[in-house]
Amino acid sequence: MGSLTPPSRHVVLVVEDEPLLLMMATDLVEEAGFEAVEARSADQAVEILQDRKDIRIVFTDIDMPGSMNGMRLAAMVRDRWPPIEIIIVSGHVKLGKDDMPSRSVFYSKPYDAAKIAAQLHRMVSHL
Amino acid sequence: MLIADLDEHAALLDRLEALEAYDIMDSPSEPEFDGIVQIATALCKAPVALISLVDAERQWFKARVGFSPSETPLSQSVCRHALASSDLLIIPDLKDDPRTRDNTLVTGEPFIRFYAGAPLITPDNITIGSLCVIDSVPRPHGLDNEQREGLRALAGQVIALFEARRLSQRKDDLFRRQKSLTSHMRAAANETLAAQEAGGVGTFEVDIETGQAKTSPAFCRIFHLPVAPIYPSSLFEGMVVESDRGLQSSDLGRREATDSLDVEYRINTDVGIRWISRTASFVHDESGRPIKMIGAVKDVTVIKRAAARVQALLDLGDRLNHLTDTESMAMAAADLMAKALDATRAGFGIVNLADETVMMQPEWTAPGVVSLSGRHHFRDYGSFINDLRLGNPVVIPDVTQDPRTRDNAQALLDLDIRVLVNVPIMDQGRFNLVVFAHHTHPYAWSTEELAFLRSFGDRIQAAIARVHAEAEQMVLQRELGHRLKNTLAMVQAIASQTLRPVKERNHVDAFERRLHALSTAHEILLERNWSSAPVSNVVEKTLDRLSVRERIDIVGDPIMLGPKGTLSLSLVLHELATNAIKYGSLSNTTGRVAINWHVEGEGDLSSFNFSWQESGGPQVAEPQANGFGSKLIRMGLAGTGGVNVRYEPSGFVAQMHASLPQLQQADI
Structure with missing residues (x-):
């Protein structure tokens, strides 16, 4: 996997409440050559975002317990940390463009790991 | 004589007396009754409908559609079996029923097979015949609920018309003489x-x-x-x-x-x-x-209105079936009610129970009658809201006399309301809408008209309940779809964790792709609540996901498949496309695929024909080993269909056909 690793490893914050899905998403992110930071809820994600300044991409599920869901998290990220890129995944079929923050992309679950990996690379290529 | 025979004899005498009182046997045809049998054939989609009256030795038809004799002997009468019952008699297959299998109309021309009859019961509770529909093919499922109700309602109208006819008979005699x-x-x-x-x-x-x-x-x-x-x-x-x-x-x-x-x-x-x-x-x-x-x-007001009421009830059923929001339903109902009651104003209002006001919507009015649209307080016009709150229709024949409105009569008269009809519509248990009709002059209400109003209200209620049930069903299906996709995501996660040590990654990838193909099929089905999906959608989405859409030429009839057919077609397509990407015409940069589908035959025997034809790729040969993908392709689209797979010099060809009704089945 070393050959896939970019010179400096970009950090992706993976937000997912379901352990199995979190594990898979983390593997995906790491196999794509990124450093993964895990959060089990949107609230925890916000704490991490406040502490760490090196997060480049937030990769979040929508339906999560806690005071906010993935959509509200995405909106907050866009508002408070504008440079961060956003990937949203959900079992819901579709989201309208208007429902999503700007510069965010949506993938329906179950997602194609190769497509997510390609998306992560695209996002850091124009950082 | 046996007791049963005595009873039967008494019933016969009652019946003959009732028929005599109506003076109806052998009377010329009348458009009101012809209209009813016409409606009955349309309602039950049956070729034959009859108003059959049964006397001592024959049944005679007051009106008939699709049946030429004007009467038959009792031995050929199916209707006489309906006399004993107070509700519908339905015989799904006359050939199977011991009462009718030897009937010469069943065993010979015109070979009738299905019968449904609603008894014609006079106000004195005497059954004089039946309104029936007959089909030349058996109907194992009989009639649906709407048809049963419609047939009962029409039978009621036949009796109402007989009663009205009896009353006006004397007038008619004079009138004929006058002419x-x-x-x-x-x-x-x-x-x-x-x-x-x-x-x-x-x-x-x-x-x-x-x-x-x-x-x-x-x-x-x-x-x-x-x-x-x-x-x-x-x-x-x-x-x-x-x-x-x-x-x-x-x-x-x-x-x-x-x-x-x-x-x-x-x-x-x-x-x-x-x-x-x-x-x-x-x-x-x-x-x-x-x-x-x-x-x-x-x-002739009485007779005309009776006919108008029958028509309004039937039209209401038709129109409510096509509407999905309560307000257009209320408007349609008001419109029909105005016609049936010769009202001067009709419409509906949205009720606010908290402050007892109603927001009147723009309504239908007779020329010269002012509109009421806007907010009104119920109590400004009397106390009838107390009845509406309980879900009871309010009919006030004269607002100056009725205790509920006489103290507020002037307020009503100022609005040209002399007669007031309010039908409350309960929406999910709450009094939300009120359908109304007004007259500028006192109106004498017949019991039939009051029954009509109640039945009108009931039907609107039933239609609204149906709409809510459908909406709930839709929410439920979306939720289920959502959960299914989450479950597929979990399967994906488990597989990816479990298969981590597996060195041959191509197998793992193939598994994941198949999982996605399945998920895509579910997505397409979810768009139409798991009922059906257009073939073109299934083809486009499956190929799009594999990023090969632009190399494929697609031609096909607009056809819908059911859930089963959709899943099966999308999985097979996925295998065809991945094979083509690995070995076939999509493995180079120039090859193409032509997809065609069409339907052959009609009805139960129609077949769905699908072909996949590759061209411009490398030479292909039959693979040595038979993988899961090839097996899936060879199994085709549905159990009974056929598959033809050929490795031609021009490229790989797969042709499949399957029974269209099977592919369109609603269940999975």
């Missing part, structure tokens, strides 16, 4: 004037030169005018309601003798709208010039 008057008309008319008044038939004679009409006292009463020997005929013409103008006679029409001789129209009177049936003839002078128009009128 045959010729040169003796005047003398004869004088003699029968008194009789006519009792029977409600009025006569008139218009002098064509002057336009003056001589009118009998009964005529004046029918038109609700003070009794006077002479009126200008323009006065009567002015009473005709606007939408019926042109039917009544006029100066010009009389001069040229072109006026219709038998017409029906509505007039505005002090007691509201009345239906008039008028028949006339012209008297000519020696040179053949018309000089007089002589004729008779009668009030």
Whole structure:
């Protein structure tokens, strides 16, 4: 996997409440050559975002317990940390463009790991 | 005689007596009854419908569609079996039923196979026959609920019409006599004037030169005018309601003798709208010039309204079926109610129970009647909201008399409301909408009309309940779809964790892709609530996901598949496309695939034919080992279908066909 690793490893914050899905998403992110930071809820994600300044991409599920869901998290990220890129995944079929923050992309679950990996690379290529 | 026979004999005597009272057997056909059998055939989608009356040795048909004899002996009657039952008699297959399998209409021409009849029960609880529908093919499922209810309602209307007919029979006799008057008309008319008044038939004679009409006292009463020997005929013409103008006679029409001789129209009177049936003839002078128009009128309001109510109930069913929001349902209902009741204003309002107000929506009004749209407080007009709150329809024949409104009558009269009808519509247990009809004049309500209103309300209620049920169903299906996708995501996660040590990643990838193909098929189905999906959608989405869409030429009929067919087609397509990407025409940069599908045959025997034809790829040969993908392809689209796979020099070809009804099945 070393050959896939970019010179400096970009950090992706993976937000997912379901352990199995979190594990898979983390593997995906790491196999794509990124450093993964895990959060089990949107609230925890916000704490991490406040502490760490090196997060480049937030990769979040929508339906999560806690005071906010993935959509509200995405909106907050866009508002408070504008440079961060956003990937949203959900079992819901579709989201309208208007429902999503700007510069965010949506993938329906179950997602194609190769497509997510390609998306992560695209996002850091124009950082 | 056995007890059963005695009972049967008593029932027969009752029946013969009731038929005698209606004086209906062997009467000529009448459009009201013909209309009912027409509606029954349309409602039940059956070729034959009959109003069958059963006497001692035969059944006779008052009206019939699709059946030529006007009567049959009792031995051929299926209807007589319906006499014993107080509800519908449905025989799904007459050939199987011991009561009918030897009936010569079943064993020979016209080979009838299905029967459904609603008993015709008089107000005295005597069954005199049935309204039935007959089909030439058996119907294992009989009639659906709507058809059963419709047939029962129509049977009720037949009896209502028989009753109305009995009441007007005497009038008819006089009327028929009146029509045959010729040169003796005047003398004869004088003699029968008194009789006519009792029977409600009025006569008139218009002098064509002057336009003056001589009118009998009964005529004046029918038109609700003070009794006077002479009126200008323009006065009567002015009473005709606007939408019926042109039917009544006029100066010009009389001069040229072109006026219709038998017409029906509505007039505005002090007691509201009345239906008039008028028949006339012209008297000519020696040179053949018309000089007089002589004729008779009668009030046919009761009969016309009975027919209008039947029509309104049937139309309501039709219109509610196509609507999905409660407000358009309320509007459709108000519109039909206005027609059936000759109302001067009809519409609906949205109720706010907290402050007891109603927001009246723009409504239908007769010309010259002001609109009520806007907010109103119920209590400004009386206390009838107490009844509405309980879900009871409110019918106030005269607002100045009814205890619920008489103290507020002036407020209502100021709005041209003399008669008030409010039907509450309960939406999810709450009184949310009120459908209303008003009259400017007191209106005598018959029990049939009140029953009509109640049934009207019930039907709107049922339709709204249906809409809610459908909406809930949709939410439930979306939620299930969502959970299914999450479950597939979990399967994906488990597999990716479990298969981490596996070195041959291509197997793991193939598994994941198949999982995605399945998930895509679910997504397409979810768009239509798991009912069906267009073939073109399935093809486009599956190929799009594999990023090969632009290399494929797609031609096919617009066809919908059910959940089963959709899943099966998308999985097979996925395997075809991945094979082509690995080994076939999509493995280079120039090869293409042509996809075609079409339907052959019709109905139960129709087949769905699908072909996949590769071209411009490398030479292909049959693979040595048979992988999961090839197996799936060879299994085709559905159990009974066929698959033809060929490795031709031009490229790989797969042709599949399967029963379309199987692929369209609703269950999975």
